[in-house]
Amino acid sequence: MVITYDKTKAEYVVSKFVESHNHPFIIAEWSHMMPSQRRISSVQAIDVELASDSKVSACNAYELMGRQFDGKESVGYLKVDLKNYLRTRRQKELLYGEAFGDVISFDTTYKVVHGNRPFAIFLGMNHYREIAVFGAALMYDEIADSFVWLFETFLKVMSRKAPKTIITDQDAVMAKALKQVMPVTKHHLCVWHLMNNAQKNLLFLFKRVEGVKKVISKLMFQIEEEDDFIREWNLMIAEYGVAGNKWLSTLLDLRHKWALAFVKHDWSAGMSSTQLSESFNGQLKYYLSRQLILPEFFTHFDRLLSDKRYKEYEAEYGLVER
Known part of the structure; x- marks a missing residue:
């Protein structure tokens, strides 16, 4: 017309x-x-x-x-x-800024050359959705007692305010320490690490990486109701005949830490992986090198923090000038 x-x-x-x-x-x-x-x-x-x-x-x-x-x-x-x-x-x-510090990504993948010691970092997002550093520690090892000490120290410097949610990789020792020190905090598993582990452990089952991603992604992100999740999980187990697979059994036991149907009510600020940590590790490599001795290491790390604080000042000034 x-x-x-x-x-x-x-x-x-x-x-x-x-x-x-x-x-x-x-x-x-x-x-x-x-x-x-x-x-x-x-x-x-x-x-x-x-x-x-x-x-x-x-x-x-x-x-x-x-x-x-x-x-x-x-x-x-x-x-x-x-x-x-x-x-x-x-x-x-x-x-409205209510999530500042409520969701933390904790990562120990960055290693310092001297003894290959883990450099543990607590990261989150500020009100500009940029990376904020809440704490860091050079650890001697990654045993349960070390993690308990680290989490207790973190709570102390944060005025005993535990995060609502913390995201880590799939480390059983770390999980045990978290449950002991922060029993109320929701512990989520990094979906990126989880998907990588799924590809390593289930490739024989689904034959192709794309097949693993399709099945696990559906369980991770597309099913919103708990009953539907259990139904879909049982259908997958029956279809592929893997009722006795230990890795899948462990994954099911941990469903409250990674599946949307079970974590949708937990506050996560849109974060589902430790990609903040992966990104920050890339920045660490720009400021640090494995040739640095420890005093130099911390001097350059402090330089990184100073630069990040200045960028936040720039963001705040830019907001005022709009």
């Missing part, structure tokens, strides 16, 4: 109409699915948030709403709208 303005009549008229270009109207039963008809009211938002805070899953909350309104078609929104609302709510908490 083409509409033009007729100057002689001083009005708009339909100058061309092609009936075959029309689309049939949707039936009344589908009208509630149209984007223009979907909205979570302020009253409904309160119920949604209460359900989420009470650990009620999105599926169960939507089912309850449907019963309250005598049918899902009368709720006023779809389940996907409910999930999007909760996701946006969590993101807004980060925008």
Whole structure:
């Protein structure tokens, strides 16, 4: 259809109409699915948030709403709208700076040349979503007692304020120390390390790296309900006949540390891996070298911290000048 303005009549008229270009109207039963008809009211938002805070899953909350309104078609929104609302709510908490220091990435992969000692780093994001260093320590070894000492010292310098969530690699000794020192903190496993381990341990099963990534990624990121996760896991075990696989059994036991269905209520500020640490390790290599003796090592590390603090000043000044 083409509409033009007729100057002689001083009005708009339909100058061309092609009936075959029309689309049939949707039936009344589908009208509630149209984007223009979907909205979570302020009253409904309160119920949604209460359900989420009470650990009620999105599926169960939507089912309850449907019963309250005598049918899902009368709720006023779809389940996907409910999930999007909760996701946006969590993101807004980060925008207002409430997550500063609440999510920590802990990594010991950077090694110092003298004895190949691990250089442990506690990292997070500042309110500009840039890397913030909360602590660092040159460790002698990576035994349980060393980690307990390190985590206790970290809590001491942080005024006993434990992070809500800490992300690490899959180290059983480290996990044991974390549980002892920070029992309330949620411990998440780095999904990047987890995927790499899956490729090493399951390549024989799925034949190709792409197959491993497809199956594990689905379990990691695409399934949001716990019952659906268990169902999908059992289907995978049955399909590939790996009921006795020890690595998969361990992975299932750790599902509360990596699977979306079990960690979605944990505050993570959008972080799911220790990639902050990987990025920071790259910066370390720019400032440090393995030829440095220990006093030089810490001098150059302090230079790195000074440069990062100055960049934060620049970011704050830039914000004021906008």
